[in-house]
Amino acid sequence: MNVEKIIKTDKQIPITSRTIIHLSLVETKINEMMTAALKPHGVSLQQFNVLRILRGQKGKPANLSTLNERMVTKMSNTTRLVDKLILKGYVERMVCPSNRRKVEINITSNGESALSLMDLAMKETEEKLLENFSTDDLRSLNDLLDKF
Amino acid sequence: MNVEKIIKTDKQIPITSRTIIHLSLVETKINEMMTAALKPHGVSLQQFNVLRILRGQKGKPANLSTLNERMVTKMSNTTRLVDKLILKGYVERMVCPSNRRKVEINITSNGESALSLMDLAMKETEEKLLENFSTDDLRSLNDLLDKF
DNA sequence: TCCATACATTTGTATATACAATTGTTGTAA
DNA sequence: TTACAACAATTGTATATACAAATGTATGGA
Numbered sequence: 001m002n003v004e005k006i007i008k009t010d011k012q013i014p015i016t017s018r019t020i021i022h023l024s025l026v027e028t029k030i031n032e033m034m035t036a037a038l039k040p041h042g043v044s045l046q047q048f049n050v051l052r053i054l055r056g057q058k059g060k061p062a063n064l065s066t067l068n069e070r071m072v073t074k075m076s077n078t079t080r081l082v083d084k085l086i087l088k089g090y091v092e093r094m095v096c097p098s099n100r101r102k103v104e105i106n107i108t109s110n111g112e113s114a115l116s117l118m119d120l121a122m123k124e125t126e127e128k129l130l131e132n133f134s135t136d137d138l139r140s141l142n143d144l145l146d147k148f
Numbered sequence: 149m150n151v152e153k154i155i156k157t158d159k160q161i162p163i164t165s166r167t168i169i170h171l172s173l174v175e176t177k178i179n180e181m182m183t184a185a186l187k188p189h190g191v192s193l194q195q196f197n198v199l200r201i202l203r204g205q206k207g208k209p210a211n212l213s214t215l216n217e218r219m220v221t222k223m224s225n226t227t228r229l230v231d232k233l234i235l236k237g238y239v240e241r242m243v244c245p246s247n248r249r250k251v252e253i254n255i256t257s258n259g260e261s262a263l264s265l266m267d268l269a270m271k272e273t274e275e276k277l278l279e280n281f282s283t284d285d286l287r288s289l290n291d292l293l294d295k296f
Numbered sequence: 297t298c299c300a301t302a303c304a305t306t307t308g309t310a311t312a313t314a315c316a317a318t319t320g321t322t323g324t325a326a
Numbered sequence: 327t328t329a330c331a332a333c334a335a336t337t338g339t340a341t342a343t344a345c346a347a348a349t350g351t352a353t354g355g356a
Contacts, residue, residue, distance in 0.1 A: 015286045016274050019293075020178060026296045027175035028220045030168060044342080064305060072176045077343060079306055101304045101351045126164050132295040138163045144289045145167075147280040148174045192312085212335060225313060227336055249321045249334045 030129060037125040041118050042088065046073060046081055048122070051090060051115045054107040061104035063096065090114055178277060185273040189266050190236065194221060194229055196270070199238060199263045202255040209252035211244060238262055 013021075034045050043051070053070050054062055068078045082105055085091040090111030096102035107115070130138070161169075182193050191199070201218050202210055216226045230253055233239040238259030244250035255263070278286070 015283065015290070016278050019278070019281075019286050019290055020274060022290055022293045023171070023175055023178065025220060026293050027171060029296060030171065046342090065303095072173060074344060075304090076306075076345075080342085096304095099304085099352075103305070126168060129168070129296065130164050133167075133292075135163065137292060137295065138167050140288065141292045142163070142167055142170055144281075144285060144292065145170045145174050147285065148177060148277065194312090213333090222314060223334085224315080224336075228312085244334095247322075247334085251335065 033125050033129060034122065037121040038118060041114065041121065043085075043090075043114075043118065046071070046077070047085055048115075048118055050078075050081055050085060051107060051111055051118075054091060054105065055112065055115060057107075059106075061096075061106045063102045063104055065102075067105065085111070088114075181273050181277060182270065185269040186266060189262065189269065191233075191238075191262075191266065194219070194225070195233055196263075196266055198226075198229055198233060199255060199259055199266070202239060202253060203260065203263060205255075207254075209244075209254045211250045211252055213250075215253065233259070236262075 031045065038045060038048055049071055050067060053067060064075070064078050064082070067082075068075050071078065073081070082091060082093060086093060088111075089108060091105055091107050093103055093105050096104045133141070179193065186193060186196055189196075197219055198215060201215060212223070212226050212230070215230075216223050219226065221229070230239060230241060234241060236259075237256060239253055239255050241251055241253050244252045281289070
């Protein structure tokens with residue numbers, strides 16, 4: 001990645017700040033590429049994540065709280081995220097019969113097939129992003145990230 | 149950092165995806181902490197970055213394009229970011245006399261003193277974030293991030 | 297039973313951001 | 327000089343997000 005931005009900013013910037021900025025630039029790049037890959041499929045990165053979590057449930061419905069726990073977003077957004085997916089016909093929502101405060105969310109078969117197409121696009125993007133990484137690199141990176 | 153989210157999501161998730169998710173979680177954490185640190189000062193992370201870039205100019209005014217080059221945001225937002233900072237009295241904007249298409253932006257002395265307070269808060273946050281990192285760790289992390 | 301409390305989700309509102317279209321300015325070739 | 331393309335910034339609009347407040351539901355104790 002081009003880190004000119006970082007270096008240009010300030011020659012004597014300490015390594016701590018540089019690392020933080022570097023991380024944020026990398027994250028932005030990842031986000032942009034992922035978002036671009038999903039664009040033809042008409043879903044946002046967050047919506048894609050919801051779908052993926054729902055598939056991981058293997059039929060067992062998820063309620064909003066569990067969705068939220070596994071996601072990097074705030075509760076109030078999750079409601080609206082799911083709204084969008086319902087409009088697209090990718091998920092369905094119904095009140096939980098045993099506890100009517102809860103809402104059960106399921107992926108539809110329509111959603112599953114759309115998701116498998118998205119998977120392909122995302123896999124490609126992921127490979128492109130990580131083309132310069134060996135498996136050892138990935139392991140070290142994960143270990144370092146664990147220190148946060 | 150707590151990576152349970154990642155591991156819970158899917159046991160057999162490949163290391164490539166895991167790394168990407170991991171990065172995005174770390175970035176979210178950084179963002180949240182930084183934003184929280186700036187909150188008492190009434191500026192957003194982006195606004196803080198603009199101020200910092202302007203200070204780096206050492207008196208030389210910056211126009212919107214150069215600000216934009218060094219930032220992780222879109223041009224249209226930079227205009228509005230600067231609007232906010234003007235409202236707070238931290239920067240001033242005037243039309244460039246030599247090329248009236250351009251706009252020159254300067255940090256005010258008011259902005260400089262506010263910025264130095266923010267610096268302290270940010271430095272603390274940075275130290276807290278990176279408390280588990282040795283200098284070597286930081287170097288390796290930077291090197292790995294360069295591979296993106 | 298009634299009430300206070302906690303829970304799960306939703307809604308309202310302000311702000312942030314992306315993307316496209318627009319405005320105003322400059323340079324340049326006919 | 328005029329017409330046109332390129333440039334720099336701004337505005338409009340749709341969507342996304344954060345945060346606080348509100349809604350509806352369940353639970354436990356007086």
